[in-house]
Amino acid sequence: MNVATIQDVAKAAGVSAMTVSNVINDHPNVRKATREKVLQAMARLDYRVNVAARNLRKGRTGTIGLAVPEVNSPYYGRLAAAIIAAAERHGLRVSIEQTGALRENELEALSMSRNRLYDGLILSTVGMGQADAEWLKVDYPVVILGERIFGGPVDHVAMPNIDASQAATRHLIERGCRRVAILCGAVEEVDVSTLRHTGYRLALESAGLSVDPDLVQCLDTLTMHAGARRAREMAHSGLDFDGVFCVTDTVAMGVLRGLADASVRVPEQVKVIGFDNVDESEFLVPSLSTIDPDHDTMAERAVGLLAGRIDRAEPRGDRQEFVSRFSVVVRESTGG
């Protein structure tokens, strides 16, 4: 036999479909006795609402999309977890799209939502750049999570990249480092690497230290692997450095490993600080000093912003921007 519909329940309870619907949706105008009858019939037939039908009728899906490079990374995993939890609080489900940090896939995620598969989209832009801002002019709610696309027309939840990086670098300097390297990605677009590199420079400059180009180490990918490899190369090349600011904890984990391979002692010879305060960082040996950007608040704000747009269909004008707070977490890798 087929699954029970609202009609079946109505028949079984001796009422109209509308009354059943009213019971389901907790509408006020239903007599207690009627409600009971209906509830019993529902239980008896093991009735379940057909979400597809409801979606069609309502023009909503109750699901938001989350596009991130990959969930399998300490950082995006943490973020995804927080977003799923926040979405649940708002009565929304989350469907995840993995973009692999590729521009193409990020744009694809934007157009997927145009199928009205999702009520809205939270997009972590990594591959997209300045030039793609036009793509963000879509007619459904989008929140960008991560780096700013300057002048983009959509809501934005960001980290205090420059300030926090400056603080991280300053921390190294305060701990006595004079030759501080930075490990980042390509410094071109407005992105994590560029912004955090800016913070790094500011810190050096305000400490009266010069910025040695040799100490700016750009990686192709921000992975543990790349970090480890580069750290080994730096150590073996004889480059003079006594501190490393890694633009992500993931890179920093690699760096710690690479320095260990090269028998460089942390923090005695070189101090290391990361960015993200990933769960693992506390348990590394040595434990990793880092920047905590308050993931949970960011997630809550991103979902809140999106949910607001969805519910109230807010006008486009008042584009919102939220920048999280941060704190420096001092651990063993900087002698803490």
Next chain:
Amino acid sequence: MNVATIQDVAKAAGVSAMTVSNVINDHPNVRKATREKVLQAMARLDYRVNVAARNLRKGRTGTIGLAVPEVNSPYYGRLAAAIIAAAERHGLRVSIEQTGALRENELEALSMSRNRLYDGLILSTVGMGQADAEWLKVDYPVVILGERIFGGPVDHVAMPNIDASQAATRHLIERGCRRVAILCGAVEEVDVSTLRHTGYRLALESAGLSVDPDLVQCLDTLTMHAGARRAREMAHSGLDFDGVFCVTDTVAMGVLRGLADASVRVPEQVKVIGFDNVDESEFLVPSLSTIDPDHDTMAERAVGLLAGRIDRAEPRGDRQEFVSRFSVVVRESTGG
């Protein structure tokens, strides 16, 4: 103006809605010229299919549910990533439910699908036990991923828990350990801890070593935190042990940290092996020996099994079971 529907496109192209639908779905019986006309009209009106309507009509959503304890863990994150990728290959989207390893939420996930929100469900059972097998008798496709619910009526993708744990423990013994501890969760239900504990015992027994109850260390939760704490306690209590088999890499990461805190050298004084081959394990200091359970194959099989049930509405009789291969990955923590 409102979004374009199939009707609008039909009108604009001077054909019927059915023809447009046929074009969209690549049906064969459409003349080339007609197809062109329709495609142009679609482009002109910026037409997007309404997924909700299609779902209602087809009785499918094109989305599967994935219920895991939390995506924010190296292991489940890795798994989720692999499953999302596999699902994409099968033309399916993935919506993630976080259960927090709670029985209640796992059962909830099972009943969510009954809303026909998802075409099927991949469920990582952690909190559910033997006694809950009845709940699995649902009328839509479910694949259990993880430990076996003995006699459960649904498809199952599992790790070779016993064999792999035996191999891990044997590896420690071969490296000279004589007092091998195990760090696991409660050993009661048929679950990771119990199965892996069995493998542990088997290895000890076939090596002619006695099983010292003091060396069986049960944790409340399988977290880094719990692992680190217990390792410190073990070291400080003066317990005699020279090897530790951790039932998950996450626990092992904690253990490495805890032993470092207690100034116990790994692998010289104590050797450590984990289970899962999480991305991070290669980069820890010391790098972590572990069991690689071939996540990608497991994910592919789980999704494949589910997709098969969804497509072919296979009968219940032929319950499938797949057990992945495994390999021992030897690294520094066991002197590799």
Next chain:
DNA sequence: TTGTAGGCGTTATCAT
């Protein structure tokens, strides 16, 4: 307080 009618956008079926 409850019921009736109609349509959300799509596609399966059956004609033509």
Next chain:
DNA sequence: ATGATAACGCCTACAA
């Protein structure tokens, strides 16, 4: 090769 018709199951109006 194309089109007319009728659902899929629910809910917003309005009527009773």
